[in-house]
Amino acid sequence: SEHVSQRRLPSRHRFFADLSQCLFDFVIELLPTTEEMAVKENVRKLLERLIRTIEPESRLLSFGSTANGFSLRNSDMDLCCLIDSEERLSATDLVTMLGDLLERETKFHVKPLPHARIPIVKLSLDPSPGLPLGIACDIGFENRLALENTRLLMCYAMIDPTRVRTLVLFLKVWSKRRKINSPYKGTLSSYGYVLLVIYFLVHVKNPPILPNLQQMPPLRPISKEDTHLAGYNTWFFDDIELLRTRWHSDNNESVAELLIDFFRYFARDFSYNTGVASIRAGLLKKTAKGWQNDLSSSRYNDSRERNRLCIEDPFExxxxxxxxxxxxxxxxxxxxxxxxxxxxxxxxxxxxVALAELCA
Ligand code: GTP
Ligand code: MG
Incomplete structure (x- = not known):
């Protein structure tokens, strides 16, 4: 009977319903298996135990896709080491020592980068039955802002899990298959695409699909010390249980309609030359942020190359x-x-067929 009622829909609606269903099915196939998630958690625990032999007061936390609800099969692990003691080694020394230790004690291929702008240890593991494609993992230190932006994205994902996660996961796969997800080769990171989707759902769609978590009134007064990290305001409304009862979007568009509109907006309407996409404040002007790419300001620096596509970090x-x-x-x-x-x-x-062609 469902089939019959679908047939009666006007063709436009039938297409949106079909495409939405295909998007769900497509994305579900690409989610990590429970086995993969268990293996990754075990790897995290093992690494944490080892790091504690160097820094007993340390914790190793997941951030990025393994922690924000936007994880795909075989995505790499982003780990951050936090040290709770006052006297601690520098990130450079830690990276060097941890690199040596992991080389001796584990089967990981280890590449310490102690002198990088952000010192990290890069690890990889060869394929095994539990992880047919192996594992890739970066360990960084004290990157508390990354933990907070991960939590912000996770909260957005939880407000409207079906629409937000389906859109984000599809765009991640699409951008990887179309080879436009490599910051090292001049295109955009997954983090950048996720911010574009949230910006679109909060600020472009009307009525909005998502509330602006950074601009909602707090439930209780908050002090500056509680909300600032490294000089940046990282406060956002994070009581998701409460939000789920209080927030209701008046926008009932399907995932398919939203995806089509997202592509159209960033193909045609977004002002690449002058605009900055900000999930905190909506569409901003490059000039207001000093990010303009006119010739005069590029004479002494490389802002012209750096600011072609402007996406403001939610906290930095x-x-x-x-x-x-x-x-x-x-x-x-x-x-x-x-x-x-x-x-x-x-x-x-x-x-x-359209989806297959889109990602071909
Ligand atoms: P995949 O690895 O492609 O599955 O996606 P991901 O969700 O892990 O995203 P990505 O690897 O691009 O980023 C991982 C995390 O690193 C993000 O969630 C951020 O917390 C952090 N991050 C990545 N790029 C930046 C950046 O340019 N600035 C800041 N502040 N954080 C970043
Ligand atoms: Mg990642």
């Missing part, structure tokens, strides 16, 4: 998450938004 307001995107990169990314828009605008007969 002076930090452009899109800074790695080059001139070619933005051209390619925008071209991909246009291509995706075009494929979906034709409302192809079969949604499955």
């Amino acid at each position: 307001l002076d930090f452009n998450v899109g800074r790695c995107v080059t001139k070619d990169g933005i051209y390619t990314i925008r071209g991909e938004f246009m291509r995706a828009s075009r494929i979906l605008a034709n409302r192809p007969e079969r949604a499955v």
Whole structure:
């Protein structure tokens, strides 16, 4: 009977319903298995035990996709080591010592980068039955801002899990398959794409799909010490249980409609030359942030190259998450938004085929 009622829908609605269903099915196939998540948690515990032989007061926490609800099968692990004691080794010394220790005691391939801008140890593990594609893991130190932005994204994911997670996960897969998810090669990180999706759902969609967690009134008065980290305000409304009863979006668009609209907005409407996407404050001007890429300001620095695509970090307001995107990169990314828009605008007969073509 469901089949019959679907047939009676006007073709536009039938297409949106089909495409939404295909998007759910597509994304579910790509989620990590429980086994993979268990193996990763065991790896985290093992590494934490080892690190504690160097720094007994330390904790090793997950951040990034393993902790924010936007994890895909075989995604790498981002780990952050926090040390609770006053006297601690420098990140550089820790990276060197931990690198030596892991090399001696584990089967990981180890690459310590003690002198990088952010010192990290890179680890990888060869494939095994539990992890058919192996594992890749970065361990950093004291990166508390990354833990907080992970928690912010996780809260957004929990407000409207179906629509937000499906959109984000699909865009992550799509951007990887279309090869526009490599900050090292001039395109955008996953973190950048996630921020674009949240910006779109909070500030572009009207009525909004998500509330602005950073601008909601706090339940109790809060002091500056409680909300600031390294000089940045990291406060946001994080009582998700309460929000789930209080927040209700008046926007009932399906995942398919939102995806189509997202592609159209970033293909056509977003002002790449002058605009900054901010999940905290909506659409800002590059000039207001000193991020303009006009010739006069580029004479003495590389702001012209750094600020082609501007995405404000939710907490580090002076930090452009899109800074790695080059001139070619933005051209390619925008071209991909246009291509995706075009494929979906034709409302192809079969949604499955359209999705396959989109990610081909
Ligand atoms: P995949 O690894 O592709 O599955 O995605 P991911 O969700 O782990 O995203 P990504 O690897 O891009 O980033 C992981 C985490 O690192 C993010 O959740 C952020 O906490 C942090 N991060 C990544 N890039 C930046 C950045 O440019 N600035 C800041 N402040 N944090 C970043
Ligand atoms: Mg990651």
